[in-house]
Amino acid sequence: MKNILCIGAGYVGGPTMAMIALKCPDRKVTVVDINSERIAAWNSDQLPIYEPGLLEVVKACRGRNLFFSTDIERGIEENDIIFVSVNTPTKTFGRGAGCAADLQYWEQTARKIKHCAKSDKIVVEKSTLPVRTATAMARILAAEGDGGAGVKFEVLSNPEFLAEGTAIEDLRNPDRVLVGGNQTPEGDAAVAELVAIYSSWVPRERILTTNVWSSELSKLTANAFLAQRVSSVNAISELCEATGADVQEVSRAIGMDSRIGPKFLKAGVGFGGSCFKKDILNLVYLCETYGLTQAAAYWRGVVAYNDHQQERFVSRILRAMFNTVAGKKIALFGFAFKSDTGDTRESPAIAIARMLAEEHAKVAITDPKALPSVRRDLAGCLDSIVEEPDPYKAADGADCIAVATDWKCFRDLDFARIYASMRKPAFVFDGRNLLDHEALFKLGFNVYAVGKSPLTHLD
Numbered sequence: 001m002k003n004i005l006c007i008g009a010g011y012v013g014g015p016t017m018a019m020i021a022l023k024c025p026d027r028k029v030t031v032v033d034i035n036s037e038r039i040a041a042w043n044s045d046q047l048p049i050y051e052p053g054l055l056e057v058v059k060a061c062r063g064r065n066l067f068f069s070t071d072i073e074r075g076i077e078e079n080d081i082i083f084v085s086v087n088t089p090t091k092t093f094g095r096g097a098g099c100a101a102d103l104q105y106w107e108q109t110a111r112k113i114k115h116c117a118k119s120d121k122i123v124v125e126k127s128t129l130p131v132r133t134a135t136a137m138a139r140i141l142a143a144e145g146d147g148g149a150g151v152k153f154e155v156l157s158n159p160e161f162l163a164e165g166t167a168i169e170d171l172r173n174p175d176r177v178l179v180g181g182n183q184t185p186e187g188d189a190a191v192a193e194l195v196a197i198y199s200s201w202v203p204r205e206r207i208l209t210t211n212v213w214s215s216e217l218s219k220l221t222a223n224a225f226l227a228q229r230v231s232s233v234n235a236i237s238e239l240c241e242a243t244g245a246d247v248q249e250v251s252r253a254i255g256m257d258s259r260i261g262p263k264f265l266k267a268g269v270g271f272g273g274s275c276f277k278k279d280i281l282n283l284v285y286l287c288e289t290y291g292l293t294q295a296a297a298y299w300r301g302v303v304a305y306n307d308h309q310q311e312r313f314v315s316r317i318l319r320a321m322f323n324t325v326a327g328k329k330i331a332l333f334g335f336a337f338k339s340d341t342g343d344t345r346e347s348p349a350i351a352i353a354r355m356l357a358e359e360h361a362k363v364a365i366t367d368p369k370a371l372p373s374v375r376r377d378l379a380g381c382l383d384s385i386v387e388e389p390d391p392y393k394a395a396d397g398a399d400c401i402a403v404a405t406d407w408k409c410f411r412d413l414d415f416a417r418i419y420a421s422m423r424k425p426a427f428v429f430d431g432r433n434l435l436d437h438e439a440l441f442k443l444g445f446n447v448y449a450v451g452k453s454p455l456t457h458l459d
Ligand code: UDX
Pocket: 160, 161, 162, 163, 164, 165, 223, 226, 230, 263, 264, 265, 266, 267, 268, 269, 270, 271, 272, 273, 274, 275, 276, 337, 338
């Protein structure tokens, strides 16, 4: 039975390996990372990421067949199947800056695998990567010199589709598992190894096998389509605000069309997270590389609209609050890019807080999980920002509440108490259409929800 190594103990590598260890108790699964603090956290009860149900799964397997370590060399030597899930952020320098994937961590990992391998390996791409990266990895692994002599490497693409906040459920019960491999006898054998692992708990008909490039492109395409739905419904929300239609009613009506379906039709402050923007820009770069300027422009528009939606949210706040928020206290409810995660990568709340700070507002940010990231994410405008774990204190003396994250706990707050503690007129800008707008209006709030006409006492 082949043992498993995963290089990169992040949001993807950690939960995915924990689930494999849970479902394949006969296999030893080791997760390694260069970041020793992260590994220490994985070995404690304070895991480095917040994910409902994750701690239970880790506790069931850790020390049994799931191990976290910083010894990357030994891991490579001792294991036969190596998942690579190191980070591949958007490049911030040189060609393709702001668009292409930064592959430096990924290439370092490829070279390390080659350097340390003494027996044949199956290398599995788990990070989201540009199409044809597997070929580049195969070339690095096959190049002469720097170790790896006589060792055969077979590179597979096995993109991860889990969403944060529901990672454990998504891993336990995936819509599909995708395995891309070379269409050669060796490639087929490697694909069969990986399929055997997933077959331990995923029905065989949900495991798709494709060529490597289709697999890589499917991941980028899935994220681009999901993000495009969010930008599409947000564009309709702008039209609803202008015309008096209600975007939630429109979403419900179109979502009942079985060809469209009801998911991913929630208008809000725009999408965030580490994947959507990065993957679309990656797709844009890929299109541009092949001279497909119209296709590139089409996908770029999805990101451009997302930025516009965040600017629009702040403009609406400004307009409603008599065109100035200077010196006013604004309670920003939510900092994570969505609920049930502490992750703030590309969170709309960051852009919103920055724009409000530029307008000289005093922003009190409250969030049940993401406050530790505020200082890092809002560097440069911290004079205008305070972190406040208690939402009641965040709202105390504020002129408005701006909801940026759909945390359910915000719904259960005592808004009569909050209203009493705020400066009047008091406003709510619900950027996630999370709260009970009629009830807030009855309490005295002026309520502005995305894609809806305002409920205001000021006319
Ligand atoms: C996404 C993909 O769903 C997942 O398959 C992929 O592996 C990684 O990227 P994730 O970034 O964790 O997962 O979050 P997701 O639930 O997809 O939400 C992304 C963003 O879109 C969030 O900011 C969310 O608030 C927003 N969103 C989602 C909306 O604004 N409206 C919706 O209807 C759905």
